[in-house]
Amino acid sequence: MIKLKNNIATSENGFIFNPSTGDSFTSNPIAAEIISHLKSGISTTEIKTILLKKYDVEVKQLERDWEDYMLQLKEANLLTF
């Protein structure tokens, strides 16, 4: 189960702050939306279903980009395992 670290602060316009490292990030709207879903505890499958309904994107493309995004979050030290 992918989970965002508890203390990560996010804003509606895509600003992300990690108080434990002091790092801050900007994100595009879909990235911010995924973070907000992750924070609310929705499962990965559910988030993907929401995105597929909302955005004009193929499943394969979303899967590829999802993997890439998780790598970005991991690299940014924003995930907990």
Place this chain on the structure above:
Amino acid sequence: MKIKYERPVIKKMNAGIMDKFGMPSQYDPVKEIDGVEVKQLIHQYGSPLFVLSEKQIRRNYQSAVRSFSTRYPKVQFAWSYKTNYINAVCKIFHQEGSWAEVVSGFEYLKALNNGVPGHQIIFNGPDKKAEDLRLAITNQSLIHIDHFNELDLIIVICEELNQKAKIAIRVNMDTGIYPIWDRFGFNYENGQAWTAINKVVKASNLELIGLHCHIGTFMLSCSAYEIATQKLCKLAMRCKTELQNTIHYLDLGGGFPSKNNLKGALTGTDSIPTIEEFAETITSTLLSFGFDTNEMPLLILESGRALIDDAGYLIGSVIANKRLSDGRRATIVDFGINLLFTSNWYDHQISAAQEYSQYTEETVLFGPLCMNIDVVRYSINLPLLETGDQLVVHKVGAYNMTQWMQFINMRPAVVLIDTKSSPHLIRKPETLDYLELMEELPTYLNT
């Protein structure tokens, strides 16, 4: 109605003091070149594709000629074939009034085939074969001698042909730019150039009519040209006073930079002098040197890069995106160092050919070759590209269409967009048949 999709991306914010060069400029898409859509060009001619703007070539040429001819009465440009010797390109320069400057036998033949009269071909370079020299002497071309072996060979050939050759010697010198380009021609400071001049003047079948130098490439200093012009003028005057040999032309070569970003240059293109500045330096030095008004030498210039770099584009497509082990974004495109030789020393400006949101990602741009060295840009901020999206690489008109490699991939087509915005195929994409045309298979292997 679903919302337009864009892949999710986060970008770390780096707090710190802004440097004095400010933030990167806006990344506007480049959807068309000279009024022709990039998408249409790729659809019609394939991807990748070199595109040349005839309008820009002519504009560059006319502007450079104007810079010099408004300051000095006798000016002649000679198109540097090695910079781009596709015939359509050469023909444009010749139509504009440019002579040809060649550095090999096949370039010499190309110039002749392009209709350039022999006496308007300048033959430079250290590797002129005997048969090339025979042709050049017969055609009364301007032969710029590089070394004593060549000088001796020309004397022998002239005797054989019983004909006089029109000669200039190439002079290398200290102009304050280091390392000194001393591998071509005869050195000024150690007296070698004067020795060569004496030898030419004494040879009954050689006519010394010019002096030539080419002090470097992508020169960022006008003062180096002032020194070079001074030294050539002094040599010319010495030829006149001590040897009673009038020098009819001084060829200052080329080396003027284009507006490309040299790797490691902090100031980008802002510090690159304009052709106007080079023209002012060279012509004012010539005019103030003290030649008789009726004996002002013709000024020849062999500029290549500055006249065509910004008229050339390479358009290509995204093959794939991936993330590297250290978290960096990587994008693989269908053009690499096989086509962009100049990416070895330039950070080429690259634009997307379609609209994106304002979000960008720092990306490593890899070419398509299965070779680790194939990196077009080590770090570039690009919009969120997807497979099949198109990119436009700027200022690639110089050297890439002559130094490109047929390696792993074939060389692509080259298109010229004319002054009325009509594209013309000026070099077909290579095929396997073309590639194998020169191969021979021994019969014992042909089973």
